[in-house]
Structure formats: structure tokens, C-alpha cells
Amino acid sequence: MTAEHLRNRSEPGPTRAYARQVSSTAAHPHGSRVAARDHCLSMARAVDRPTGAARYGRMFPGLAPLGTDPQLLMRAGVDGGVCDATAALDRLGPGRDDAGEAAGWPFFGQLIAHDITADRSPIMGGVDPEALRNARAPKLNLEMLYSDGPVGSPYLYDLHDAAKFLLGPDGGDVQRNAQGVALIGDPRNDSHLFALTLHIALLRAHNRIVDLLRAAGVPEPDVFDKARITLTWHYQWIVVHDFLPRLVGADLVEQVLAEGGRWFAPPTGQAYIPLEFADAAFRYGHGQIRHTYRLVAGGPAVPLFPDLVGFGPVPADRRLDLAQVFDLPGRPPAQRAKRLDGRLAASLIGLPEQVTGAVDDAAYRSLAVRDLLRGDTTALPSGEAVARLLGVDPLTADELEQSWPQGTPLWFYILKEAEHRGDGDRLGPVGGRIVAEVLIGLQRADAVSYLSLEPDWQPSLPAAGPSFGMADLLTLSFDGVATA
Structure with missing residues (x-):
């Protein structure tokens, strides 16, 4: 039934364009199946990436940098500072720190960030913001998954069936080398159990789509490319029609779709990543990380770090049931994300060394400190300045709960705006506008x-x-295809 369903729906546009552009090439033996077509002939080919690293830019280039004393930023972000949720949690009753949406959504947002951005510059200055380069193509194209495809990254794919990803022996982990290092399109997706489980879900979805396409009679040389396009377009659809409405509100999504971006609308082929997005607005998810998580129904509640840190094999008894963090049909409601309120869970205020690497100041183990310093390093404007530019009433001093002499760092402002303008469940008008556009x-x-x-x-x-x-x-990834 599912193969027939695929057969009867219109092919994605890129597949039709691809078929017009490229004639079938001779198949080459590769295990029990033919090798996937070389991506230098594909519309999704790796050669479409920039020859050098992609650029960052400014969404609001006319606004002056805020500039804040780094010591003030560090005091705000360390243990006991305004960004530490521990003290506030002690004052709240059970469930009072829960948001409306499921706990898995900020981790999906993290995968989106890994798909479109990879900044290798140091946390503390020394780099001209205008010289920053993005090691990812600024496209929602699942580059973090496919890398250079079966030809350029053969270690990610099955030797006996090059159209499919190679998973760990029981399908519950990625392949790893002899030292346990993940063979994966983006090593950051192995940093903790949630990102890894979602990465595996996407790998399994691709493999399932390959099966469906073969059952629908798609010629073998075309299977990989069509599966890649099918998964990529469905992923893009989810970003626009499921993820964004939950995060910024359906009305804003519909407005941007209908009218285009007021502040971000690059021409085709000239996309870039705004620093206001990368180093402030799209770091909102750090404020949605729960204090503790259950991996399975009735299991113990543990913090993200250090308990669920990655970078090693995942034993069968430490795997995540995704129904615990996403609302799935026929399953009880999942755990909810943490409310957005400008405070981060204790596990993020003291990150383990596996995540941060060696640091020369203990304050750099705080993700809040790192976020605040990053915005200062990249010369972001204040939240109030952006709000005024957008025609939005800025937050009041009482709403901010912290004195910022020259203005509020944009990242912190967006989290507090979500608390007071989005009821802690979604981004407010400044953060929402940046992310949606x-x-x-x-x-x-x-x-x-x-x-x-x-x-x-x-x-x-x-x-x-x-x-x-x-x-x-x-x-689709874990239980077979749902019935239409």
C-alpha cells in the first residue's frame, strides 16, 4: 500500500528536473546492487557547495554593536547568575517549568542548526566578525546526513547496497570505528543521545524510502537520488509546516510565506547566515532543555549532561524511546520542553569536558556564558535596538529582571521576550521574526x-x-509507514 501511495503521488520537482538533465549512466557493480550515481551529475550534488566556506552576514546591518563588559556577561551566565535556573526551579511546583510543546523539538532545532551552520572560530574574540566563515552550505539540504554521498563519503553507506546508509549492527546506533568514534556526516550529532537518536531516525527514514521506491518500480540507478530528494523535501516541509508554527506561531509563518521576508530575502544562490540568527535567535533551544529526562516509560529521570553525553557507542539499555520526547500516535503524551524564561538547566551551566574541551576558565563550561560572549564577539546589537527597528515595544526593566547598562544582549533578550510575549512556549516578535524569515x-x-x-x-x-x-x-523511521 505504501509503495502504491508513493507511485501515485507526483514526483518532487527536482527529480523531474534531474531526469531531464541527466541520462542514465552505466551501472557499476558494488556488492549485490549497483552503485549510486555520482553526485557530480546530480542536482543535489556536493559540488554545489561553495568552494570556500560560506559567509555570515548581518540581518540588521545599520544597528550599532551593543558591546558589554565581558565580566558582566560571565557573572550573568555562571552558577548562581541570572541565567542559572537552579534557584528558580526550587521555587516552582511539579510541572510548573514545563512548556506546551514536546521535549524533542529543541533537539530537532539543533539538527537544523547543524545542517546550515558550522563555525570553527574560537569563543573569545581574535576573529573579525566580518571574516567569519561557515563550514556548512546555508541550505536545509541534510548535508549533515548525506555528506558527499556514496561516492565521496562511502564509509557512511552500505557496501552491498550503496543507496542505503550503513547503521550499527542492530540498527540502534551509527557505525563506529575501532575506538568508538561515530562514522557520521556531522560529528556534532553524536554529542548527546537526543541528537544522535534523531540523526539515526533520519538515516532509517532514508533507508525506508529506498525500500518504498524500489517497491514502486523506480529504476535502480535513480533510487538514491530520488530517496535523498524525497527525504530532504519532507524535512523542509516539516521545518515550515510543523516546527516553525510551534516555535513562532502559525500567523507569522503564513505572513512570511505570503509576503516574503522584510529583513532577510537573499536572491537565489546568494544565501548567507545572519549572525543575529546564528549567535542569538536560533540559540533559543538552550533555554528549552529540561532539567531531567526519562529515556523510556517509567525509567529514571536523568540530566542531559553528563548522563546522556555522547561520543561513544550506545548500549541497548541506554537508548531513547522517541515517544518520550515527541507526541506519537497511539502513545501517551511525551515529556514537555522546559519553559523559555532566560534560565538554563544546571547541566548546561556546567558542561562536561567532552563537550567543551579543555578550558582555561571554569566559566567557559557554562553554555549561557558561551552564548553571551559569542554575541559580544560577533558584535550583535542589543535586543532593544532590534525591537525598535521592527516597531515592537521593548521589554521593560521588570520583565528583564537584570540590569544591562547599555542594553540587553540579544540572546538573553530573545529568551526573556519568549517568556513575556510568548508565554514561555514560543518566541516573541523579535526572536520569531528572525527565525521565521x-x-x-x-x-x-x-x-x-x-x-x-x-x-x-x-x-x-x-x-x-x-x-x-x-x-x-x-x-516511518522506527515502526513502518503510518496508514494514510
């Missing part, structure tokens, strides 16, 4: 995204409800 604008600037090539496209994979969403992708 960037994630939609990047797709429109990508010549082979669904929003660019075929904006009226609809998902071809079955959905349990009226519209395809994250729950359907996870069901």
Missing part, C-alpha cells in the same frame, strides 16, 4: 528546495493526520 528565506534562496522549485508541492509519504509532520517521519 531566515529558515524560510534560506529555502527560497536554494534553487532546488521545494519552496523554490515547487512551492505548491505536497508530501508524498503517508500521514496519520491531515498534514504530514514530524510524528509521521518518526513513525
Whole structure:
């Protein structure tokens, strides 16, 4: 039924364009199946990436940098500072720190960030913000998953079936080398159990789509490319129609889709990542990390760090049931994300060395300190300045709960704005505008995204409800395809 479902839905635009552009090439033996077509011939080819690292830019270039005393930033972000949630948690009753959305969504946001950004510069200055370079293409194209494809990154794929990803022996982990290091498109996705589990879910979804395409009669030389495009477009759809409405509100998403971006609308092929997005607004998810998580129903509640830190094999008894962090059909409601309120869980105020590496100041183990210093290093404007530019009433001193003499760091402002303008459940008007315009604008600037090539496209994979969403992708990955 599922293969027939795929067969009867229209092919994604890039697949049709690809078929017109490229004639079938001779298959080469590779194990029990033919090798996937070389990506230098594919519309999703790796050669489309910039020859050098992609650039960052400014969404609000006319605004002056805030400039804050680094010592003030460090005091705000360390243990006992205004960004530490521990003291506030002691004053709250059970469940009072929970947001409305499921706990897995900020981790999906983290994978999006890894897909479009990779900044290798140091945390503390020494780099001209205008000289920063992004090691990722600014596209929602699952580069973190596919890397250079079966030809350029063969270690990620099955020797006997090059159209599929190679998973660990029982399918519950990625492949690892003799020292336990993940063989993965982006090592950051192995940093903790949640990112890794979502990465594995995407790998399994691709492999399942390969099976469905073969059952639908797709010619073998075309299977990998069509599976990649199918998964990528469904992922892009989820970002626009499931992730963003939860994070910024459906009305803002519809407005940006209908009217385009007011502050971020790069032409096709000229996308970049705004620093206001990378170093402030899209770091919102740090404020949604729960204090503790259950991995399975009835299991113990443990903090993200150090208990669930990655960078090593995942034993079968330490794996995550995704129904604990996403609302899935037929399962009880998942754990909720932490409310956005400007405070971070204790496990993020004292990150383990596996995550931070060796640091010369203990304050750098705090993710809040790192976020605040990063915004200062990249010369971001204050939150109040951005709010005034957007025509939004800035937060009051009482709402900010912290005195910032020259203005509020944009990252902290966006978290407090979410608390007071988004009820702790979603971003407010400043943070929401930045995130919505960037994630939609990047797709429109990508010549082979669904929003660019075929904006009226609809998902071809079955959905349990009226519209395809994250729950359907996870069901596809781990339980087979949901019934339409």
C-alpha cells in the first residue's frame, strides 16, 4: 500500500528536473546492487557547495554593536547568575517549568542548526566578525546526513547496497570505528543521545524510502537520488509546516510565506547566515532543555549532561524511546520542553569536558556564558535596538529582571521576550521574526528546495493526520509507514 501511495503521488520537482538533465549512466557493480550515481551529475550534488566556506552576514546591518563588559556577561551566565535556573526551579511546583510543546523539538532545532551552520572560530574574540566563515552550505539540504554521498563519503553507506546508509549492527546506533568514534556526516550529532537518536531516525527514514521506491518500480540507478530528494523535501516541509508554527506561531509563518521576508530575502544562490540568527535567535533551544529526562516509560529521570553525553557507542539499555520526547500516535503524551524564561538547566551551566574541551576558565563550561560572549564577539546589537527597528515595544526593566547598562544582549533578550510575549512556549516578535524569515528565506534562496522549485508541492509519504509532520517521519523511521 505504501509503495502504491508513493507511485501515485507526483514526483518532487527536482527529480523531474534531474531526469531531464541527466541520462542514465552505466551501472557499476558494488556488492549485490549497483552503485549510486555520482553526485557530480546530480542536482543535489556536493559540488554545489561553495568552494570556500560560506559567509555570515548581518540581518540588521545599520544597528550599532551593543558591546558589554565581558565580566558582566560571565557573572550573568555562571552558577548562581541570572541565567542559572537552579534557584528558580526550587521555587516552582511539579510541572510548573514545563512548556506546551514536546521535549524533542529543541533537539530537532539543533539538527537544523547543524545542517546550515558550522563555525570553527574560537569563543573569545581574535576573529573579525566580518571574516567569519561557515563550514556548512546555508541550505536545509541534510548535508549533515548525506555528506558527499556514496561516492565521496562511502564509509557512511552500505557496501552491498550503496543507496542505503550503513547503521550499527542492530540498527540502534551509527557505525563506529575501532575506538568508538561515530562514522557520521556531522560529528556534532553524536554529542548527546537526543541528537544522535534523531540523526539515526533520519538515516532509517532514508533507508525506508529506498525500500518504498524500489517497491514502486523506480529504476535502480535513480533510487538514491530520488530517496535523498524525497527525504530532504519532507524535512523542509516539516521545518515550515510543523516546527516553525510551534516555535513562532502559525500567523507569522503564513505572513512570511505570503509576503516574503522584510529583513532577510537573499536572491537565489546568494544565501548567507545572519549572525543575529546564528549567535542569538536560533540559540533559543538552550533555554528549552529540561532539567531531567526519562529515556523510556517509567525509567529514571536523568540530566542531559553528563548522563546522556555522547561520543561513544550506545548500549541497548541506554537508548531513547522517541515517544518520550515527541507526541506519537497511539502513545501517551511525551515529556514537555522546559519553559523559555532566560534560565538554563544546571547541566548546561556546567558542561562536561567532552563537550567543551579543555578550558582555561571554569566559566567557559557554562553554555549561557558561551552564548553571551559569542554575541559580544560577533558584535550583535542589543535586543532593544532590534525591537525598535521592527516597531515592537521593548521589554521593560521588570520583565528583564537584570540590569544591562547599555542594553540587553540579544540572546538573553530573545529568551526573556519568549517568556513575556510568548508565554514561555514560543518566541516573541523579535526572536520569531528572525527565525521565521531566515529558515524560510534560506529555502527560497536554494534553487532546488521545494519552496523554490515547487512551492505548491505536497508530501508524498503517508500521514496519520491531515498534514504530514514530524510524528509521521518518526513513525516511518522506527515502526513502518503510518496508514494514510
